[in-house]
Amino acid sequence: MLNARLNTGRGTHQNASGMPASSELDSSLPSSQIPLLTYGEEDSEISADHHALIVPQFMGNGNRIHPMPCSDPSVPLQPRPMVPKKDIAVYGYGSVAWKDRMEEWKKRQNDKLQVVKHEGGNDGGNFDGKELDDADLPMMDEGRQPLSRKLPIPSSKINPYRMIIILRLAILGLFFHYRLLHPVRDAYGLWLTSVICEIWFAVSWILDQFPKWCPIERETYLDRLSLRYEKEGKPSELASVDIFVSTVDPMKEPPLITANTVLSILAVDYPVDKVACYVSDDGAAMLTFEALSETAEFARKWVPFCKKFNIEPRAPEWYFSQKIDYLRNKVHPAFVRERRAMKREYEEFKVQINGLVATAQKVPEDGWTMQDGTPWPGNNVRDHPGMIQVFLGDNGVRDVEGNELPSLVYVSREKRPGFEHHKKAGAMNALIRVSAVLSNAPYLLNVDCDHYINNSKALREAMCFMMEPTSGKKVCYVQFPQRFDGIDRHDRYSNRNVVFFDINMKGLDGIQGPIYVGTGCVFRRQALYGFDAPVTKKPPGKTCNCLPKWCCFLCCCSRKNKKQKQKKEKTKKSKQREASKQIHALENIEGAISESNSQSSVTSQMKLEKKFGQSPVFVASTLPEDGGVPQNASPASLLREAIQVISCGYEDKTEWGKEVGWIYGSVTEDILTGFKMHCHGWRSVYCIPKRPAFKGSAPINLSDRLHQVLRWALGSVEIFLSRHCPIWYGYGGGLKWLERFSYINSVVYPWTSIPLLVYCTLPAICLLTGKFIVPEISNYASLVFMGLFISIAATGILEMQWGGVGIDDWWRNEQFWVIGGVSSHLFALFQGLLKVLAGVSTSFTVTSKAADDGEFSELYLFKWTSLLIPPTTLLIINIVGVVVGISDAINNGYDSWGPLFGRLFFAFWVIIHLYPFLKGLLGKQDRMPTIILVWSILLASILTLMWVRINPFVSKDGPVLEICGLNCDD
Numbered sequence: 001m002l003n004a005r006l007n008t009g010r011g012t013h014q015n016a017s018g019m020p021a022s023s024e025l026d027s028s029l030p031s032s033q034i035p036l037l038t039y040g041e042e043d044s045e046i047s048a049d050h051h052a053l054i055v056p057q058f059m060g061n062g063n064r065i066h067p068m069p070c071s072d073p074s075v076p077l078q079p080r081p082m083v084p085k086k087d088i089a090v091y092g093y094g095s096v097a098w099k100d101r102m103e104e105w106k107k108r109q110n111d112k113l114q115v116v117k118h119e120g121g122n123d124g125g126n127f128d129g130k131e132l133d134d135a136d137l138p139m140m141d142e143g144r145q146p147l148s149r150k151l152p153i154p155s156s157k158i159n160p161y162r163m164i165i166i167l168r169l170a171i172l173g174l175f176f177h178y179r180l181l182h183p184v185r186d187a188y189g190l191w192l193t194s195v196i197c198e199i200w201f202a203v204s205w206i207l208d209q210f211p212k213w214c215p216i217e218r219e220t221y222l223d224r225l226s227l228r229y230e231k232e233g234k235p236s237e238l239a240s241v242d243i244f245v246s247t248v249d250p251m252k253e254p255p256l257i258t259a260n261t262v263l264s265i266l267a268v269d270y271p272v273d274k275v276a277c278y279v280s281d282d283g284a285a286m287l288t289f290e291a292l293s294e295t296a297e298f299a300r301k302w303v304p305f306c307k308k309f310n311i312e313p314r315a316p317e318w319y320f321s322q323k324i325d326y327l328r329n330k331v332h333p334a335f336v337r338e339r340r341a342m343k344r345e346y347e348e349f350k351v352q353i354n355g356l357v358a359t360a361q362k363v364p365e366d367g368w369t370m371q372d373g374t375p376w377p378g379n380n381v382r383d384h385p386g387m388i389q390v391f392l393g394d395n396g397v398r399d400v401e402g403n404e405l406p407s408l409v410y411v412s413r414e415k416r417p418g419f420e421h422h423k424k425a426g427a428m429n430a431l432i433r434v435s436a437v438l439s440n441a442p443y444l445l446n447v448d449c450d451h452y453i454n455n456s457k458a459l460r461e462a463m464c465f466m467m468e469p470t471s472g473k474k475v476c477y478v479q480f481p482q483r484f485d486g487i488d489r490h491d492r493y494s495n496r497n498v499v500f501f502d503i504n505m506k507g508l509d510g511i512q513g514p515i516y517v518g519t520g521c522v523f524r525r526q527a528l529y530g531f532d533a534p535v536t537k538k539p540p541g542k543t544c545n546c547l548p549k550w551c552c553f554l555c556c557c558s559r560k561n562k563k564q565k566q567k568k569e570k571t572k573k574s575k576q577r578e579a580s581k582q583i584h585a586l587e588n589i590e591g592a593i594s595e596s597n598s599q600s601s602v603t604s605q606m607k608l609e610k611k612f613g614q615s616p617v618f619v620a621s622t623l624p625e626d627g628g629v630p631q632n633a634s635p636a637s638l639l640r641e642a643i644q645v646i647s648c649g650y651e652d653k654t655e656w657g658k659e660v661g662w663i664y665g666s667v668t669e670d671i672l673t674g675f676k677m678h679c680h681g682w683r684s685v686y687c688i689p690k691r692p693a694f695k696g697s698a699p700i701n702l703s704d705r706l707h708q709v710l711r712w713a714l715g716s717v718e719i720f721l722s723r724h725c726p727i728w729y730g731y732g733g734g735l736k737w738l739e740r741f742s743y744i745n746s747v748v749y750p751w752t753s754i755p756l757l758v759y760c761t762l763p764a765i766c767l768l769t770g771k772f773i774v775p776e777i778s779n780y781a782s783l784v785f786m787g788l789f790i791s792i793a794a795t796g797i798l799e800m801q802w803g804g805v806g807i808d809d810w811w812r813n814e815q816f817w818v819i820g821g822v823s824s825h826l827f828a829l830f831q832g833l834l835k836v837l838a839g840v841s842t843s844f845t846v847t848s849k850a851a852d853d854g855e856f857s858e859l860y861l862f863k864w865t866s867l868l869i870p871p872t873t874l875l876i877i878n879i880v881g882v883v884v885g886i887s888d889a890i891n892n893g894y895d896s897w898g899p900l901f902g903r904l905f906f907a908f909w910v911i912i913h914l915y916p917f918l919k920g921l922l923g924k925q926d927r928m929p930t931i932i933l934v935w936s937i938l939l940a941s942i943l944t945l946m947w948v949r950i951n952p953f954v955s956k957d958g959p960v961l962e963i964c965g966l967n968c969d970d
């Protein structure tokens, strides 16, 4: 790709064109035709001369990497063969089979169209369905049809749901009316505490519930995208995409996993010259570097294999681990043969990578050394120069079949003591700049190192939204749901987060778009630069999907007063603009273009430098909306610039991390970054292709999971206590109020841990004291209570129905809400407060991505952490409470069973929510449970005996249960 976009003289390597590389070593250069570039303070000139060779000593001599063919400029460039050899024609494009499929597809499209017309197809937010009115729509118009469509949830599902929500709200009103007017006289404290907790729960329910008012789903039309932008005989007009992979610790994030992700990116179904993969290595690890070099080499075989046979997924580990039925679909012998060969190649590749990992276990005393004798620049992780290496791309490396490959660039930004590096957000911002200088694609995709592309059409899916001529312009990002491999079947710790990804996010998509979750997200580059969303005039016609008009009021797309509102908004916006100190570069761009020679262009240039930093190349790259790099720039000079923009001081006194790029200040940089964009008036899109677009891994053992949740909650607390808190920040901008609700919810949820903890101890206290949080229950009250329970259950069930979520997933989610709430969220709250009050900094503990070692042994891994204390305590006191309560009732005879029931029910509610936690505590082996069982039985019996002997509550007023006021007529 670099070739295509920025090369002037084909076949010239960077080191030939300006790099002072030691040419006598060139013959033994491994994958690196281009020297590794570093940038340090001691030598501000590119130190390529002594870092030219990146071959570690531990690797032996440099012949480990086979020489790259096709880098010889004298060999004429072979165009990609359009018609594959006959024997594989069944699989490829341009074959007879392809034509057949085309025909079939056209037929299917026709049928689909008929159906759509029949249903009176509501064509989504921005298309009024006019195109479909025409009875005999010619097929030729297919390419002009919208690329995607909103699918509102059927009213038969959504309307009862909305009704129940309203009902629940009403019942909640009655509930509080009763609760507040009926205090428990002899347990005033208990009553007050419980009521306060309940009020908090009600508020957090409202914050969570109403953003789900107007859920939608979407459908994309990849074939239309292709028809529109990939016209026969013309070069593809699809937009370029720069893909970012972040990795930090090769021990916790095994290189094999990163390699798989990179391979899936290089093999993606997208024009090769439009894809560039940038790997950020925050660990500056030679292991990562070496593994990437091997990966680049392996990609030369893997990519053509994937494309030839159109396989899925294109991450070899996961591809080879799925079973394939050789008898189905008449699998071609050529395919079987090549697949087998490729599998062998992959095994070999794995051996190589694992060899590298094994060697890397013991660091030599004076650090790693490269083959030319110079030490590896990244030996000191906290103090090292920036490094860039182009593995694939401009060096003319081609795949084994002679086709071009996407480019692959290794980036490790400079780190120096005394400079805040801002974790993942900082790494991403460094990549934004490097990519802006080297390829400057108008769109970016970012993935964590473990999130490989599972659906090779993922980029095309995103383009269906981004490249939509009018409505696409307002889209800042397209978020895909996170899906996971290797989670235990019952998903004990709710790792899949299905409720969030299939219910909440769909709800948000109906408002202003899903929140950004850190991975699997395609961005518009301009949106990351802190610009406001373009103001587009909405086409006339229906813009809301809500079928009954009354609901439009709630989903904030009411057409009433729309004109008025728009006018108001306009004036509001312009005022805001004047007031805001922010530099609106869009205006600046216009300024810069129109008055290029005048004084004002100088000032606007200065403004831009203040915003984006001192690199003129980078600043210039921010101007064209469609990206691209200047034709006349030499690759060498661009690389030199790239090394400048990853220096650690680059962001000083700029807007990076404040208004531009990934936003700093929270370990959940994702929420903050997405929030800022929504505040600028952008909309995001949620895209759920049938075949999951990305898949990642998740921590499946209890301790790791709790730590992950702790980090997320900590990030939320950080945002809550920062100036970006969505309760106060960004009014008058483009943020819709229901979207704001959702953001508020995502930063206040850790606070719920306090009332939750209190509420979970109440049943135990009640059982031990014989008091209760409600007084004697009247018929009316029990009716209200029942109503509340039923409406809670009903909203849950109806939500599951429109979201397509199973009851088990929903239940896990409820359970983990309590487990996480009373442990991780609580700790996060304290850590967050500590950080703000005492300045104790927060750390980013990377979750380990275990290489798949079968049978979920991870699940049963038990690691002690203090996070386990509160839930364990809760469990014990509640169990003891139950035992005490029951033994009391036995002591006191039949009468006391009735009132006990309420308390027992309450305690059981806590216990069943904590049940997965209990399982996690017990582990798999038999040893653990016996010890714990023995102890808890012992403890429980001792306490019970003591209780019966010296029941403190019996002392004055006789039997325990009289106090509660339920059975006073004894």
Ligand SMILES: O=c1ccn([C@@H]2O[C@H](COP(=O)(O)OP(=O)(O)O[C@H]3O[C@H](CO)[C@@H](O)[C@H](O)[C@H]3O)[C@@H](O)[C@H]2O)c(=O)[nH]1
Binding pocket: 246, 247, 248, 249, 253, 280, 282, 422, 423, 424, 427, 447, 448, 449, 450, 517, 518, 519, 667, 668, 669, 670, 708, 711, 712, 715, 844, 845, 846, 847, 848
């Ligand atoms: O200093 C750092 C720390 C982390 N990372 C990367 O950040 C990513 C996410 O880290 P991980 O430990 O996997 O966190 P998870 O909790 O699994 O990640 C989720 O939550 C994070 C927010 O906390 C998001 O950033 C992620 O995208 C999202 O997948 C990984 O690729 C890391 O390599 C860096 O690049 N530099």
Ligand SMILES: [Mn+2]
Binding pocket: 448, 450, 696, 697, 698, 847
């Ligand atoms: Mn992760």
